[in-house]
Amino acid sequence: MTLDTLTFDNAFLAALPGDDETGPRRREVRGALWSRVKPTPVAAPRTLAVSREMLGELGLDDADAASARFAEVFAGNALLPGMDPFATNYGGHQFGHWAGQLGDGRAISLGETVNAAGARRELQLKGAGPTPYSRSADGRAVLRSSIREFLCSEAMHHLGVPTTRALSLVATGEDVVRDMFYDGHPKPEPGAVVCRVAPSFLRLGHFELPASRGETDLLRRLVDFAIRRDFPHLSGSGEGLYADWFGEVCTRTARLMAEWMRVGFVHGVMNTDNLSILGLTIDYGPYGWIDDYDPDWTPNTTDAGGRRYRFGWQPAVARWNLVRFAQALSPLFDGADALQAGIDAFGTAYTAADRDNIARKLGLHECRDGDVALMRDLHALLHAAEVDMTLWFRALTDFDAGAEGAMPTLAPFAEAFYDPAKRDAHAPQLVEWLQRHAARLRDDPLPAAERRARMRLANPKYVLRNYLAQQVIDRAEAGDPSGIAELLDVLRRPCDDQPGCERFSARRPDWARDRAGCSMLSCSS
Known part of the structure; x- marks a missing residue:
């Protein structure tokens, strides 16, 4: 299989209403769930890293990834037959407050590809240029944030944590101006584009926006579509089907939270627009990994005061977000009982997953x-x-x-x-x-040998500590991107002892305690 043999059906565009206007002009988009917009070409695309696992899932190989055309496509300079780029329209609660329309501000989906076995993968470029939802931003991404997203997407997968994936990391050959800590000191940084991959990028916020506008018919169409495409195992009709679907979203989210807590991952910005209906980790921005155990730690500079998204509070925030989701769905229900049952299912599922983690981590x-x-x-x-x-x-x-x-x-x-x-x-x-x-x-x-084997699978030796990612970023910004593949290769086997790789399992060094990128990060990180 080659790039040109990828098959696209773009079901989201085919089934749901879109914006009458095309192009990246910033605008309020009503009565529509997506807008057609093409990626903005870049000067000199160059592939820095690929996930060989994702290549294989798409039926591609190393020769495809090494081609100049691969870099052109996954930087946004060229389209494959069947690709129909679009950005989606959603809202969300950010830091506990309704933010209105948000949308894909720097993400552009190239299309939905379906393989011979029927497996669906949406290919989405992050950093490919402005969209109607970019507001005042440029739609670009810097190399440091792109490296972090690429590595963490794949690291989480290998840890067994549900996640969106990353196919590629492509340098653009262009600089992007960023004020990393919003302190009035912007500077040019190298730009990059990540191609992230998931069966669906639908978030809670996709449903909140039409509900907030009283667009109940549009909300119902979106729910029907999501169930049909992303939850085909559910059967029935009407409110009973909707209740089963909402309950499954809640239980998937609960299990995801338990996995984050198991490995010490802190998302950093758990707004409702950053929670997937599939229970996947989505949107790797100012995330971090717990070094010294601190339930009150957040990696997000924007959250440094209130610490809403601190490590120990993540399950509670997820429940809060699901309550907002339930409120958005309430026009589709005659009463609150079915929705409350879903929220209760979150608590039950989280308790069960947490107890399972305790058993596995303690042997x-x-x-x-x-x-x-x-x-x-x-x-x-x-x-x-x-x-x-x-x-x-x-x-x-x-x-x-x-x-x-x-x-x-x-x-x-x-x-x-x-x-x-x-x-x-x-x-x-x-x-x-x-x-x-x-x-x-x-x-x-449990026999001792079985106990140790079980504990090793639950207690990884290698996680993507922030200082490890920053070391790779420093090398890449100096012109040596080889550290990306080197670190990813270690993270592919996080639970195995890997002789010669001890430096990747060491505790955070003192120099990294307060250094930018190793402790606190901003939403542009």
């Missing part, structure tokens, strides 16, 4: 009620002692419960501590916790 056959308290107490100690979340749990996989009365030691966890004084201050409590954990393991039926 238990199943999570008992006392194990929830055991994990809660551990989190409190990790926070107080400034302990690296990833390194602690990875070391815990090799913890030997020993015989009753044996005194555990913190020696296997030495690399997980950031502050020796805090370590020493909390050492007695941590040792006491290990004693409790050892007693629990001795009471659990």
